[in-house]
Structures are given as structure tokens and as C-alpha cells.
Amino acid sequence: MDIQKKMQDLVDQINHYNHAYYQLNESLISDEAFDKLLAELQKLECENPLFAIPNSPTQHVGGSITKTFQSVTHQFPMLSLGNTYNESDLRDFDERIQKALGEEPYEYVCELKFDGVALSFWYENGKLIKGVTRGDGTRGDDITNNVKTIRSIPQTITSTDFPATFEVRGEGYMPISSFDKINADKIANGEAPLANPRNAASGTFKMQDSRVVAQRNMACFVYAYLGNEIPFQTHEEGLKLMQENGFPVSATYQKCGSIDEVIQYISAWEDKRHDLPLNTDGIVIKINDLGQQERLGFTAKSPRWAIAYKYPSEIAHTRIESVSYQVGRTGNVTPVANLNPVYLAGTVIKRASIHNANEMERLDLHVNDTVFIEKGGEIIPKITGVDSAKRIANAIKFEFPTHCPACDHELIRHEGEANHYCTNDHHCPPQIKGRIEHFIQRKALNIENLGTETIDLLVERGIIRNAADLYTLNEASFEGLDGFQSKSIANILTSIIKSKEIPFRQVLFGIGIRHIGATIAEKLVQSFHSIENLSHASYDELVNVPEIGDRIALSILDFFKEADNQNFIEKLRAAQVQLSEEIQEIVLEGQALVGKSFVISGVFENFERDELKAKIIANGGKVVSSISSKLDYLVAGNNMGPAKLEKANQLNIQILSEEEFLALLT
Numbered sequence: 001m002d003i004q005k006k007m008q009d010l011v012d013q014i015n016h017y018n019h020a021y022y023q024l025n026e027s028l029i030s031d032e033a034f035d036k037l038l039a040e041l042q043k044l045e046c047e048n049p050l051f052a053i054p055n056s057p058t059q060h061v062g063g064s065i066t067k068t069f070q071s072v073t074h075q076f077p078m079l080s081l082g083n084t085y086n087e088s089d090l091r092d093f094d095e096r097i098q099k100a101l102g103e104e105p106y107e108y109v110c111e112l113k114f115d116g117v118a119l120s121f122w123y124e125n126g127k128l129i130k131g132v133t134r135g136d137g138t139r140g141d142d143i144t145n146n147v148k149t150i151r152s153i154p155q156t157i158t159s160t161d162f163p164a165t166f167e168v169r170g171e172g173y174m175p176i177s178s179f180d181k182i183n184a185d186k187i188a189n190g191e192a193p194l195a196n197p198r199n200a201a202s203g204t205f206k207m208q209d210s211r212v213v214a215q216r217n218m219a220c221f222v223y224a225y226l227g228n229e230i231p232f233q234t235h236e237e238g239l240k241l242m243q244e245n246g247f248p249v250s251a252t253y254q255k256c257g258s259i260d261e262v263i264q265y266i267s268a269w270e271d272k273r274h275d276l277p278l279n280t281d282g283i284v285i286k287i288n289d290l291g292q293q294e295r296l297g298f299t300a301k302s303p304r305w306a307i308a309y310k311y312p313s314e315i316a317h318t319r320i321e322s323v324s325y326q327v328g329r330t331g332n333v334t335p336v337a338n339l340n341p342v343y344l345a346g347t348v349i350k351r352a353s354i355h356n357a358n359e360m361e362r363l364d365l366h367v368n369d370t371v372f373i374e375k376g377g378e379i380i381p382k383i384t385g386v387d388s389a390k391r392i393a394n395a396i397k398f399e400f401p402t403h404c405p406a407c408d409h410e411l412i413r414h415e416g417e418a419n420h421y422c423t424n425d426h427h428c429p430p431q432i433k434g435r436i437e438h439f440i441q442r443k444a445l446n447i448e449n450l451g452t453e454t455i456d457l458l459v460e461r462g463i464i465r466n467a468a469d470l471y472t473l474n475e476a477s478f479e480g481l482d483g484f485q486s487k488s489i490a491n492i493l494t495s496i497i498k499s500k501e502i503p504f505r506q507v508l509f510g511i512g513i514r515h516i517g518a519t520i521a522e523k524l525v526q527s528f529h530s531i532e533n534l535s536h537a538s539y540d541e542l543v544n545v546p547e548i549g550d551r552i553a554l555s556i557l558d559f560f561k562e563a564d565n566q567n568f569i570e571k572l573r574a575a576q577v578q579l580s581e582e583i584q585e586i587v588l589e590g591q592a593l594v595g596k597s598f599v600i601s602g603v604f605e606n607f608e609r610d611e612l613k614a615k616i617i618a619n620g621g622k623v624v625s626s627i628s629s630k631l632d633y634l635v636a637g638n639n640m641g642p643a644k645l646e647k648a649n650q651l652n653i654q655i656l657s658e659e660e661f662l663a664l665l666t
């Protein structure tokens with residue numbers, strides 16, 4: 001291929017991957033493969049400088065600002081880091097440093113390379129005034145409200161160690177524990193799990209609703225201090241000063257006198273890093289002396305005084321033998337690849353998740369394909385790509401089934417959803433079993449002594465058909481079943497009786513209405529107090545609850561419409577399971593809006609819609625979805641639909657601007 005075309009191809013590919021990675025928070029290829037493409041382009045540009053395009057991705061940071069946040073200009077550019085994957089490149093880096101500094105002695109500081117997103121925190125007169133993303137390196141997104149949810153980042157500094165204005169930089173991340181918890185909930189609700197903690201962190205920090213960000217327990221490690229006045233001489237002193245003043249500095253850094261010590265540090269952390277509460281993808285090596293840093297300077301894209309060493313990524317390749325389709329408790333059908341067993345990062349992998357039909361289509365999987373599997377922070381390893389060069393001629397493509405693999409009922413796919421569902425809820429065996437397993441779990445009815453196998457057996461023998469039937473079990477129900485002694489039967493029955501004391505919020509979660517996780521169940525109980533009230537709640541009443549949107553409201557309405565579900569609830573009631581509970585109501589901020597109803601429309605300057613909704617409710621008002629003659633106010637933001645406006649005018653409804661609404665509260 002001609003060189004110029006090859007270079008343009010690389011530029012296009014890299015731009016495409018950068019866009020997916022930084023804007024859509026998706027990795028379409030592994031980092032290692034991406035870095036190879038970039039290195040290849042860099043090499044070609046060096047050898048053929050005439051063909052290098054001016055705006056090549058080798059010359060600037062890969063990200064960009066978004067339209068959804070205000071953008072701010074960085075006082076000091078936020079750059080990337082050069083990277084190496086092996087010892088010899090690292091020694092080359094050390095030689096370049098030596099050469100540039102002449103005879104001067106120098107030291108390095110090694111830190112772990114935390115795998116999240118770069119954040120910049122601006123302080124003025126002791127107050128945190130802004131939190132900004134890296135963006136395109138020159139300008140970033142102002143995500144102040146979101147970074148303020150990071151508990152370890154001080155919002156005020158009283159120390160006199162710092163000047164009036166300064167900036168601290170660090171890596172915002174999603175702790176693996178939060179990531180696992182979110183994914184466990186997503187999987188329990190039949191949703192596609194988040195791909196990895198880095199992409200999840202990047203997506204979370206760019207969310208519009210900072211209350212959702214707050215629930216995700218985001219964290220940060222800071223690693224740099226910048227400003228016009230710098231109260232120290234070395235990077236290490238800077239880290240210490242930040243740590244003494246309450247900034248979250250990871251204690252894992254180390255000063256190294258030579259490149260050999262750096263290499264020792266790298267190997268010491270190769271395995272140990274997996275015990276940390278976050279993912280790390282390498283080590284960052286920095287010159288310690290700030291004067292030397294200044295003399296070494298920067299390229300267009302990264303400092304010359306620092307470099308990243310990246311650990312080889314945990315990727316393996318193997319053959320895909322078949323695809324199984326698992327039916328979850330909500331009827332969602334998930335493809336799972338059965339692999340020729342392969343060893344990866346300490347475990348033998350036999351299966352990998354494919355998530356859904358879109359993912360299967362994207363991978364274009366064929367029988368016996370060689371696939372790449374990767375283990376990040378994920379629960380299950382993931383197929384990240386296919387080596388299409390190794391595809392066998394005339395290989396058959398895997399096709400997503402049209403009918404349920406368990407009950408043969410036709411599958412449906414809701415508009416806008418990636419998942420296929422079997423809607424034969426009450427007669428599809430894996431759904432029945434899945435719902436019972438969901439019902440008995442610790443966070444729900446907490447019925448101990450009842451394993452998956454026992455449930456399978458009881459369902460297969462027709463002894464129970466749903467979770468409510470558990471309450472009809474007695475010693476005689478186990479007659480003729482192998483392996484049950486009277487002691488174990490007694491234990492099961494005792495656990496079942498004990499579950500009648502479990503509070504309603506856990507019961508509601510256990511009932512397993514689609515999209516109702518444990519947190520949402522609690523919110524619903526706060527507002528409705530009993531299954532009775534919930535089953536009669538209207539769409540408007542449901543969406544009035546903070547965090548309950550259209551999707552959840554519809555799912556609740558659908559659930560209570562079905563006769564089978566009503567019977568199920570009646571059986572629980574007969575068994576005296578807790579179906580009501582008083583949880584403290586939302587604390588009222590004021591009474592100014594009592595008895596008034598509101599419709600919210602458009603986009604607002606000071607509020608997210610959910611915040612505005614919460615504000616109205618906290619002041620005693622009601623939010624409804626449609627305009628009628630009974631409505632008191634329409635709160636109108638920017639870009640409100642003309643039809644709504646016309647209707648409100650026709651019915652003589654008072655229209656409030658954001659300011660006028662706020663004035664009502666005082």
C-alpha cells in the first residue's frame with residue numbers, strides 16, 4: 001500500500017477509536033492494540049515527515065470537550081504521557097534524560113498508573129471552586145457538581161501552606177467494589193453490565209445528575225500540584241504536602257535513585273497491584289526535581305520528564321466452540337460463549353459473556369473463530385475481538401435465536417433495548433427458578449438453607465410453581481425426594497417461617513418487578529408504604545417519586561395488571577409476609593407549595609429536571625405529567641415544546657420561569 005494512504009488509514013482508525021473511547025466511553029479494541037497503531041503512525045511520521053498531517057492524533061491529546069457541560073480553559077495544559085511496554089524502551093528513556101541533563105545527578109519518583117480519568121481541581125482562597133476534565137488538553141468540561149461527590153477531596157482548605165490559588169490534579173476512579181455492586185444490580189435487573197471500571201468512571205463523571213454520581217461512591221488519587229507559586233522543590237515534597245493537608249495521595253509511590261530501582265519497583269507491583277481497591281494499568285515514572293522537570297520540558301502531547309510503563313495486558317486467545325443462550329429471571333436472553341479452555345491471569349477460562357445480540361453482531365462471530373478474551377475488573381471475562389484472519393473457510397455464523405431456548409416461546413425485543421426477552425414469564429422454567437432464587441437471596445427474603453439444586457428439584461417435580469408456594473411447604477412436601485433428612489427439612493422450613501419478618505422494602509425487591517433494584521424498592525416503600533397503595537398508584541404518582549422515571553413506572557403498572565401477579569401477591573398476603581412498612585418520609589424543606597400542582601417542561605439553568613421535581617415535592621407540591629384545567633403551574637425552561645405552551649395558554653395556566661418558580665419558595 002502506498003505510504004501516504006497507509007498513514008491516512010491509521011489516522012482514520014485512531015480517530016475512530018479515540019471518539020469511541022473518550023466520547024462514548026467504549027473500548028472497541030484493547031489498549032495495547034490501540035497503542036500499537038499509534039506507535040506505528042508515529043514511526044511512519046518520523047520516517048516520512050512530508051506526509052504527516054498537521055492535526056494527526058500523535059500530536060494532541062485524544063479527548064475533547066462535550067456540549068453538555070460548560071467548557072473552561074485550563075491554566076496549564078493537561079497532557080498525556082509517553083508510554084512503554086518493555087524494559088529496553090524504559091532504558092532508552094533513561095538515556096535521553098541523562099543526555100539532556102548532562103552531568104547532573106537525578107532521581108525518579110515512581111507511582112502507580114491509576115486507571116480512571118484525569119481530573120483537575122481548582123482552589124481559590126481555600127475553597128474548591130471547580131472540577132474539570134482533561135477534555136482536549138486545552139479546554140475541559142466543568143463537572144464541579146460531580147467531583148464534589150468525591151468524599152476524599154477536601155472542599156475547603158484552612159492550611160496556610162498553600163497560596164491563594166492553586167490546582168491539584170489526580171485520577172478519578174470507580175472503586176472495584178462499586179463497579180461490582182452496580183453490575184450485580186444491573187445483572188439482577190436484566191440489564192447489560194458496565195464493561196470495565198475505567199469506562200464506567202468516565203461515563204459516570206459526565207452524568208448530568210450528580211445525585212446518581214454520588215450513589216456510585218467515586219474516588220480519586222491526586223498526583224500533581226500546579227500553580228504560579230509552588231511551595232516546594234521536588235515532586236516528592238509536593239506529594240507529601242498534599243497528603244499532610246488532607247488530599248488523597250496513594251501511599252504506594254516511591255523515590256528511586258536509578259532506572260534499575262525503577263525496574264525493581266515495576267516488578268514488585270506487577271502482582272501486588274491486583275490487591276488494590278482500583279484498577280491500575282502500569283507505573284508512571286517522573287523526574288523528582290522540579291527545576292530539572294522545567295529544563296526537560298514538554299512535547300506537544302506529553303512531558304519529556306515522565307513516562308508510563310504499561311504492564312502487558314491480560315489478554316488470551318482461544319477458539320469459540322459454541323454459544324449458549326441463558327434465560328434470566330426477567331426473561332432476558334444472554335449469549336454466553338463456550339471456549340476451548342485457556343489460562344488467563346491466574347484462572348482457567350471456559351466461558352465468556354457476549355452480553356446481547358448487538359454485541360454478537362458487532363463481533364461477527366462464526367463457529368470455531370479464534371477470539372481475544374480480556375479480563376479487566378469484570379466479573380466474567382469478555383470477548384473483545386475476533387482474529388478474522390484465522391477464520392475457517394465457509395464457517396457458519398452464529399445467529400441469535402428467534403425462540404426461547406428453554407420454552408420455545410417467541411422472543412421479543414423492546415424498542416431501544418439491546419436485550420431479547422422471553423415473555424412467557426409464568427411457564428418458562430429458568431424464569432420461574434430465577435425468580436425464586438432472586439426472592440430468597442440475602443438482600444431480599446433471606447431464606448437460608450435452600451440451594452439452587454433444591455429449588456430446581458422442587459420446581460421440576462411441580463411441588464412449587466412460584467416463590468409464594470414456598471410458604472405452603474411442609475415436611476410431607478419432601479416425601480420421596482432423595483437426600484433430604486428431617487433435620488435439613490426442618491432447617492428449610494424454619495428459614496421460610498423466619499422470612500415472614502423481613503421488612504416490606506426487601507420483600508418488594510424480592511418480588512422482582514423488572515427494573516426494581518433494592519434502592520428503588522426502598523424509595524417506593526418510602527412513598528407508598530404498602531403493596532396495596534403501590535398497586536393502585538397511577539403513572540403520575542409513580543413518576544412523582546424522585547428517581548422513578550418512565551421505564552420503572554411502566555414496569556410497575558404492567559406488573560400489577562397481570563392476574564398471575566395479583567394471585568401471587570394474594571398468596572404472600574395469606575402467608576403473612578410483610579407487605580407494608582412505614583419508612584420516614586422525605587424531610588420537608590417548607591410548606592410553600594402545599595396543594596399546588598406543577599408540570600415541568602424544557603431545560604433549566606440551575607436544576608436538572610429531577611432536582612426540580614425533588615424541590616417541588618420537598619416543599620409540599622405535586623408534579624404531574626400532563627396539562628389539564630386543574631393544573632396550577634407550568635414551569636417552563638428553555639426549548640419547551642410549542643404544543644405544551646399552546647395548551648397551557650388555552651387553559652389559562654400560569655406559566656413560571658425558573659426565577660419565578662424560585663420566588664414562590666421564599
Ligand SMILES: NC(=O)c1ccc[n+]([C@@H]2O[C@H](COP(=O)([O-])OP(=O)(O)OC[C@H]3O[C@@H](n4cnc5c(N)ncnc54)[C@H](O)[C@@H]3O)[C@@H](O)[C@H]2O)c1
Pocket residue numbers: 017018021022026027028029030031032034035061062079080081083111112113114115116117118119134170171223284308
Ligand atoms: N482501547 C481503545 O480504544 C483506546 C482508545 C483511545 C485511548 N486508549 C488508551 O488510553 C490511553 C491514552 O490515554 P491518555 O492520553 O489519557 O494517556 P495515558 O492514560 O496513557 O496517560 C496519561 C494519563 O495517565 C493518568 N494517570 C494515572 N495515574 C497517574 C499518575 N500517577 N501520574 C500521572 N498521571 C497518571 C492521567 O489521567 C493522565 O492523563 C492509552 O493507554 C490508550 O491505550 C484506548
Ligand SMILES: [Zn+2]
Pocket residue numbers: 327404405406407408409422423424428429
Ligand atoms: Zn422462555
